[in-house]
Amino acid sequence: MENSISALILAGGRGTRMGRVDKGLQPFRGGTLASHVLQRLAPQVASVTINANRNLGAYSALGVEVLPDELEGYEGPLAGLQTGLRHCPTDLLLTAPCDSPFLPADLAQRLYEALNAQGADLAVASTLETDEDGKSRTQVHPVFCLVRKSALPALDDYLKTGSRKMDGWYKAIKVAEVLFSDAAAFRNINTLAELQTEEEAGANPSLKEVASCLSGYDPDALPVRNAQRIIRDFIQPVRGIEKVALRSALDRVLAADIVSPINVPAHDNSAMDGFAFAGSQLKADANTTLQVIGTAYAGRPSALKPGPGECVRIMTGGVMPDGCDTVLPQELAADMSDVAVTIAPNSVRTGDNRRFKGEDLAAGRPALRKGKVIRPADLGLVASLGLAELPVQRRLRVAFFSTGDELRSIGEALAESCVYDSNRYTLFGMLQRLGCDIVDMGIVKDDAASLEEALRTACECADAVITSGGVSVGAADYTKQVMATLGDVHFWKIGMRPGRPMAFGRIRSSGHSAYLFGLPGNPVAVMVTFYFFARHALLRMMGADSPGDQLLQARCAKAIRKKPGRTEYQRGILSTALDGTREVRITGSQGSGILRSMSEANCMVVLHDEQGNVAEGDLVDVIVFEGLV
Ligand SMILES: Nc1nc2c(c(=O)[nH]1)N[C@H]1C(S)=C(S)[C@@H](COP(=O)(O)OP(=O)(O)OC[C@H]3O[C@@H](n4cnc5c(N)ncnc54)[C@H](O)[C@@H]3O)O[C@H]1N2
Numbered sequence: 001m002e003n004s005i006s007a008l009i010l011a012g013g014r015g016t017r018m019g020r021v022d023k024g025l026q027p028f029r030g031g032t033l034a035s036h037v038l039q040r041l042a043p044q045v046a047s048v049t050i051n052a053n054r055n056l057g058a059y060s061a062l063g064v065e066v067l068p069d070e071l072e073g074y075e076g077p078l079a080g081l082q083t084g085l086r087h088c089p090t091d092l093l094l095t096a097p098c099d100s101p102f103l104p105a106d107l108a109q110r111l112y113e114a115l116n117a118q119g120a121d122l123a124v125a126s127t128l129e130t131d132e133d134g135k136s137r138t139q140v141h142p143v144f145c146l147v148r149k150s151a152l153p154a155l156d157d158y159l160k161t162g163s164r165k166m167d168g169w170y171k172a173i174k175v176a177e178v179l180f181s182d183a184a185a186f187r188n189i190n191t192l193a194e195l196q197t198e199e200e201a202g203a204n205p206s207l208k209e210v211a212s213c214l215s216g217y218d219p220d221a222l223p224v225r226n227a228q229r230i231i232r233d234f235i236q237p238v239r240g241i242e243k244v245a246l247r248s249a250l251d252r253v254l255a256a257d258i259v260s261p262i263n264v265p266a267h268d269n270s271a272m273d274g275f276a277f278a279g280s281q282l283k284a285d286a287n288t289t290l291q292v293i294g295t296a297y298a299g300r301p302s303a304l305k306p307g308p309g310e311c312v313r314i315m316t317g318g319v320m321p322d323g324c325d326t327v328l329p330q331e332l333a334a335d336m337s338d339v340a341v342t343i344a345p346n347s348v349r350t351g352d353n354r355r356f357k358g359e360d361l362a363a364g365r366p367a368l369r370k371g372k373v374i375r376p377a378d379l380g381l382v383a384s385l386g387l388a389e390l391p392v393q394r395r396l397r398v399a400f401f402s403t404g405d406e407l408r409s410i411g412e413a414l415a416e417s418c419v420y421d422s423n424r425y426t427l428f429g430m431l432q433r434l435g436c437d438i439v440d441m442g443i444v445k446d447d448a449a450s451l452e453e454a455l456r457t458a459c460e461c462a463d464a465v466i467t468s469g470g471v472s473v474g475a476a477d478y479t480k481q482v483m484a485t486l487g488d489v490h491f492w493k494i495g496m497r498p499g500r501p502m503a504f505g506r507i508r509s510s511g512h513s514a515y516l517f518g519l520p521g522n523p524v525a526v527m528v529t530f531y532f533f534a535r536h537a538l539l540r541m542m543g544a545d546s547p548g549d550q551l552l553q554a555r556c557a558k559a560i561r562k563k564p565g566r567t568e569y570q571r572g573i574l575s576t577a578l579d580g581t582r583e584v585r586i587t588g589s590q591g592s593g594i595l596r597s598m599s600e601a602n603c604m605v606v607l608h609d610e611q612g613n614v615a616e617g618d619l620v621d622v623i624v625f626e627g628l629v
């Protein structure tokens with residue numbers, strides 16, 4: 001379908017209601033209105049063109065073709081459509097105005113289906129609107145349409161009559177109307193005040209708005225990648241920067257670019273203990289003998305300036321004397337004494353063994369980028385710049401508790417049919433490793449009042465709240481009910497194993513808000529949902545660059561059974577086989593209550609949605625638990 005449709009963004013208006021500004025170029029949520037429309041349309045069609053009558057260069061900068069109206073004088077959207085159809089590279093043209101950044105992700109698909117089903121020339125979107133007196137009526141949105149290129153002659157004829165009304169033209173062609181359920185997706189931004197309001201709302205979009213960016217969002221059958229995408233788009237980084245002493249910055253997130261105040265190294269210097277000289281003196285086919293005029297030590301400035309036929313004895317790190325560009329390591333000398341050195345042909349080339357000023361870090365250039373999680377090498381790098389402190393993002397505060405009447409804490413007697421609470425300990429470990437400030441709220445009984453109180457307290461004291469248990473369909477679970485009353489929370493069934501049920505959203509209490517991760521109760525499911533959803537989200541909240549999950553491939557030592565249609569995270573042991581290749585085997589039983597499978601593992605085997613059974617010897621993706629840094 002996509003191949004037969006190209007899209008046209010209508011940006012050719014005067015922007016009268018916006019004070020004659022160029023609407024499409026108004027800044028909006030980190031881009032412009034037009035760039036948001038482009039982002040929404042591009043995945044739905046083969047190519048996108050913009051119809052604009054001014055600032056053509058600024059529109060071209062979006063990387064698409066820009067066409068002005070062929071009719072002169074800002075003649076409205078039909079003039080844009082005429083130009084678009086004339087140049088349309090496909091049989092079908094989809095249009096949308098430049099001020100509708102929320103347009104549906106399935107606009108092309110739905111219009112296309114209706115166009116074909118009804119054998120129409122044009123399919124147009126409509127929605128149900130409620131009047132002030134409470135009555136519903138259909139609102140047609142003529143600028144959101146899919147038109148056959150073959151309708152161009154009819155449009156040319158209509159425009160020749162002098163008429164310019166979108167729907168006036170419909171009399172000459174066959175039109176299909178398509179009812180969309182989400183009226184909000186078609187809203188356009190007409191005034192600067194509306195733009196401002198939307199900009200502010202955009203800082204905190206609702207989960208529904210974020211989820212609507214994905215076509216076919218179904219909370220009861222959500223692929224892992226879609227859940228990850230919604231979480232990523234919904235989460236906003238927290239604000240707050242502190243300055244800490246260099247050593248305390250380890251594992252923290254850098255809050256600003258660090259620009260090098262100096263060159264490292266500060267001077268050209270020698271990489272070897274040996275003799276420094278001008279390489280132009282080297283003879284190609286005979287020995288070169290140079291007189292030694294003195295010694296340059298590391299850290300001791302010298303004014304030595306060898307002339308023709310001269311060199312300087314130099315130590316590693318010693319500043320290269322004026323006029324020298326080459327160092328002969330002393331062990332390569334054909335002959336040497338305190339006063340002279342002899343260099344055989346081809347034992348060194350001009351420029352060898354010289355380290356350049358600023359080759360590690362150049363003054364004025366960023367040495368480290370904002371968002372980096374500081375590692376040991378970074379501490380050393382910052383030290384080499386002579387900086388004693390670093391600006392880092394404040395630590396995230398994460399509150400968590402376990403839910404379930406069957407849970408007991410360490411130290412309590414284990415009554416019949418009860419289990420000790422292990423989830424708070426795995427969560428503690430995972431959060432500690434991420435560098436969060438932790439608020440452990442213990443075990444909360446499965447009754448509505450206790451759960452509400454716990455969620456409110458957590459929300460008021462933390463940036464994120466993590467709970468475990470009670471998100472499935474069990475009869476004694478109040479967790480979901482209470483979560484739903486406290487904010488914008490969705491309950492998902494994710495296409496994965498373990499970790500199918502999960503709650504995600506944002507809760508509010510007494511003017512505070514916090515992101516909520518309602519993880520499933522099973523101990524392995526808690527860890528898997530933490531690693532593949534909560535962890536990325538928390539890193540994003542911290543403002544950290546997160547490269548995503550780093551997958552390696554390993555040969556499967558034994559066949560694994562796997563159903564296509566869901567992502568499985570099996571616990572594995574990665575090792576090096578006798579032939580030196582990487583090999584992985586599964587840690588026994590993979591039940592989501594078997595925490596031992598996690599403890600014995602050193603990696604996670606990721607079996608993707610589309611993957612089926614894995615045969616012995618097949619390559620599979622794995623994520624290792626521990627890295628070097
Ligand atoms: N009819 C259905 N039943 C279940 C479904 C389903 O789709 N339909 N999903 C299953 C899956 S998958 C999971 S995971 C669990 C999730 O259930 P809950 O989030 O409601 O969790 P609970 O019922 O409270 O607990 C599940 C299990 O885990 C043990 N648990 C809970 N918390 C802890 C803890 N802190 N430490 C140790 N163990 C804990 C709890 O005792 C239960 O055995 O639902 C399935 N059922």
Ligand code: MOO
Nearest residue numbers: 498499500525592
């Ligand atoms: O999420 Mo559940 O642990 O898959 O069994």
Ligand SMILES: [Mg+2]
Nearest residue numbers: 470472474477
């Ligand atoms: Mg349950």
